[in-house]
Amino acid sequence: MKNKIRFRLLLYFSGSLLTFSLIIGLIFFILFSRHNMEVHKAELKVRAENIAQALAGFGANGTKGQGHGMMGLGAYLRFLDDIAMADVWIVDRNLGQITRGRGQASLAYAELPEGTEDVIIAAFDGNTTFSENFGKFLGAPSVSVATPIVLSNGQAAGVVLLHEQLKNIEGATESGLILLLLSMGTAIVISFFIAGALAEDFTKPLGRMKTAALKIGGGDYTVKTGIAQNDEIGELAAVLDNMTEKLDIASKENAKLEKLRRDFVANISHELRTPVTVIRGSLEALFDEIALIVNRARNLIEAGEPWKLGALLDRNHELLCKMGVSSPELDRLVAAARGGGALGAKLSGGGRGGNMIALVAPGSEESVRE
Numbered sequence: 001m002k003n004k005i006r007f008r009l010l011l012y013f014s015g016s017l018l019t020f021s022l023i024i025g026l027i028f029f030i031l032f033s034r035h036n037m038e039v040h041k042a043e044l045k046v047r048a049e050n051i052a053q054a055l056a057g058f059g060a061n062g063t064k065g066q067g068h069g070m071m072g073l074g075a076y077l078r079f080l081d082d083i084a085m086a087d088v089w090i091v092d093r094n095l096g097q098i099t100r101g102r103g104q105a106s107l108a109y110a111e112l113p114e115g116t117e118d119v120i121i122a123a124f125d126g127n128t129t130f131s132e133n134f135g136k137f138l139g140a141p142s143v144s145v146a147t148p149i150v151l152s153n154g155q156a157a158g159v160v161l162l163h164e165q166l167k168n169i170e171g172a173t174e175s176g177l178i179l180l181l182l183s184m185g186t187a188i189v190i191s192f193f194i195a196g197a198l199a200e201d202f203t204k205p206l207g208r209m210k211t212a213a214l215k216i217g218g219g220d221y222t223v224k225t226g227i228a229q230n231d232e233i234g235e236l237a238a239v240l241d242n243m244t245e246k247l248d249i250a251s252k253e254n255a256k257l258e259k260l261r262r263d264f265v266a267n268i269s270h271e272l273r274t275p276v277t278v279i280r281g282s283l284e285a286l287f288d289e290i291a292l293i294v295n296r297a298r299n300l301i302e303a304g305e306p307w308k309l310g311a312l313l314d315r316n317h318e319l320l321c322k323m324g325v326s327s328p329e330l331d332r333l334v335a336a337a338r339g340g341g342a343l344g345a346k347l348s349g350g351g352r353g354g355n356m357i358a359l360v361a362p363g364s365e366e367s368v369r370e
Helices: 002-061 074-084 117-124 166-217 232-303 306-323 328-339 365-369
Strands: 087-092 097-100 129-131 142-150 156-165 344-347 356-359
Touching: 002 142, 002 156, 002 166, 117 129, 117 142, 117 156, 142 166, 156 166, 166 232, 232 306, 306 328, 306 344, 306 356, 328 344, 328 356
Parallel strands: none
Antiparallel strands: 087 097, 087 156, 129 142, 142 156, 344 356
16 A cells, blocks of 8 residues: 555656646747747847947948948958858948848849838838848848948938848757756656655555554554654544554453453352252252162062051152142142042152052042042
8 A cells, every 4th residue: 555655646746747847848938939039139139230330330431421322341241240140231222232241242122032121111211120031032031130220410321131040049949948858857856756755754654554453453452653743644643543542441341341241150150050959969869769669669569568558658749749740739639548548649650640549448449539
């Protein structure tokens, strides 16, 4: 049970942490991508504005002077490519052409891709704008910023177009995401070990309660869980300890009752055994006397003195009455026979019946019969 609960706790914790990590990772990726794009756009805008300011000063101090366009920028533009770390284009308003850095040939407005002229027009109006429509022309998805080159007289002499490929921006996002995933993976591994230790601490009291329950099942009602926690597990342990105390008290009471029962049975058995012994001894004495009567009766018959049997018959009847084999009807018949002049009388047969025999002297038969 302990390992199963521990495994389930680890599984639940790991599943929850993994789900939480995936949600956080997805939210981070979306927000960080947007933030990274905004940051790069802001940096691109700052670079474009700095380049525009530099070009405005160049145009104001150049040998060609104002009104002759932005000619003579080849070497300067190559220098700007190096420090801008991006593809720099200069749009000349007077000549209607685009000068490109990195040794690329100039372009006419007509060669621009569809949807890009609006960006240049907005820049000539004094606005800094962004566009992603130059990607097809540049051969890779890109973000472009257009900012005006404003001379000292406030006139926009040209526009600076600064291009940066999205893969450079996305590369920074991917690097951040990789760092996040590595950090989350490390945190998950560390958390897994921490969760294992916490699960061990959680299941240990359950194991102690299981051990206590097994001992209680074996009849040991003095066992205690030894758990003191201010939570549900502590409450369960307290209930188990309380139950053990009550079982211990009940067990001791039951032992006392069992001792009393055994003593009672022993006393009753002794009391019952004593009367039975007395009765048995009495019966044996009665049977012994009856045996003597039988022997004496046989001797009298053999000696030809049957009239002496009357007293033996009476005594035999008395002994049979003591044995409980007579009945009131038989006792009345025996007494009537004796009253009629019989020498002696006793019950006959198995007893409890209506038969009796009487010894009569010659001439007294009728009186006894009546």
